[in-house]
Amino acid sequence: MAVRKIVMYPAEILEKPCSKVENFDKKLGKLLSDMYETMIEFDGVGLAAPQIGLDMQVAIVDIEDDSGTIELINPEIVESTGEQTGPEGCLSFPGLYGEITRPYYVKVKAQDRKGKPFIIEAEDFLARAIQHEIDHLQGVLFTSKVSRYLEEDELGGVEGE
Numbered sequence: 001m002a003v004r005k006i007v008m009y010p011a012e013i014l015e016k017p018c019s020k021v022e023n024f025d026k027k028l029g030k031l032l033s034d035m036y037e038t039m040i041e042f043d044g045v046g047l048a049a050p051q052i053g054l055d056m057q058v059a060i061v062d063i064e065d066d067s068g069t070i071e072l073i074n075p076e077i078v079e080s081t082g083e084q085t086g087p088e089g090c091l092s093f094p095g096l097y098g099e100i101t102r103p104y105y106v107k108v109k110a111q112d113r114k115g116k117p118f119i120i121e122a123e124d125f126l127a128r129a130i131q132h133e134i135d136h137l138q139g140v141l142f143t144s145k146v147s148r149y150l151e152e153d154e155l156g157g158v159e160g161e
């Protein structure tokens, strides 16, 4: 495994929709391991492939709860309800935090590292983290959704995604 370099804003790769993954091979497994190591190294709760310079619909989320590390290949939100507003940060925007309103609940269809389809339901912070990563795969950055930027003393331990 290896820690990859994080792509910082501005960079073209961060603002374009990523290509679907078609080959569920050993290389993909290796990539997911590297993404995990990179996310841990930089204290993130999620990481998307374009953030390490790859045009692939691959993201991981780990908010350090019972859900463990969630690997999302070609994810798609199929249902969302409710609303939540809270702080978000992004590993591609070090030191920048903002308040964002998103659905409270999402149902997501994705594939695992072997290509097997699965459905995951999430709410609250986990749903927020998943939506942040899926946005990355569509070239959408959190800054386009921030309603108010936050000062450091308003944060209280927000981690990047």
Ligand SMILES: [Zn+2]
Pocket (backbone or CB within 6 Å): 089, 090, 091, 092, 132, 136, 142, 160, 161
């Ligand atoms: Zn991010």
